[in-house]
Amino acid sequence: MNNDDLNTLQKIMIEGKREFLEKGFKDASLRNIVKGAGVTTGAFYGYYPDKKALFEALVLPVVNGLREIFLLAQEEFDRLPKADKKENVYDYTSDEVKKFVAYIYDHFDEFKLLISCAEGTAFSDFVHNLVEIEVEYTLKFVESTGNDAMASGRATPELLHIISSAFFSAVFEVVKHDMSKEAADTYIDSLKQFFTAGWQRILNP
Known part of the structure; x- marks a missing residue:
């Protein structure tokens, strides 16, 4: 070219x-x-x-980039020894959420397209793929650490899906509301505290 x-x-x-x-x-x-x-x-x-192909060209690289970052973080955590998983799960998750949000702000316009402008495209439910990855690796965490959340009935696959969907939807509110990065960081910190408290209740009652 x-x-x-x-x-x-x-x-x-x-x-x-x-x-x-x-x-x-x-x-x-x-x-x-x-x-x-x-x-x-x-x-x-x-x-x-057509315009659909143009839209895809604009957003697909960041969709793939975010998925790669997220999946890599899940895989790295999954390879940790059981004791490290138990001890560091909340700190590790917090650090990865920061990277996740930083990536969003590095490509804010593209995520604005995905979150607010994608109706009528194959990307209108791109968050669903992230939720599926999150649920898959949460189940792996529960199983590999011997946590009884599933066996006791405190958690089910459906509940994990709902919680994950709620979390990602909440995170992407920073895009919907055009928050500054500074405001978003404060909001995300509060969000992490809220969801961490819920996970602690489910995993370690």
Whole structure:
């Protein structure tokens, strides 16, 4: 791809992001995107078959990046010795949440697209994938540490799914409300305290 192609592609992506952020995917106009980018519709189709493909190009890298960060953290914790898992679970989780939120703020516009503008795309429920990973590794933690939360009935797979969904939904409120990073850090600290207290009640009553 030569410099002219790269320049054209960059213009299309910049205008696409602006249009999607302003109107959401469903109401975004391809005509406005190409007009704002100063290119023809034919030129647009040389890069993307439709606006859905453009939206995907804008958000898929950060979706994959966040999933990779999250999954790596889960896998690393899962490999720890049982005693370390028991002792460090809350501190480890707190540190990983900080990394998670930092990544969101490094790519805030893209997460704004995902959280507030993705209706009508395959990404409208991207949080569900994170929830599934969280539930899978929470069950592994319970089993590997010999915790009786599941056996006693204090927890069920359904409850774990609901708690995880609630947590991720709460985290992404920082995006919905356009919080500054400073405000978000304070909010997330309070959120972690709230959910940690709940997990302690379930895992160590």
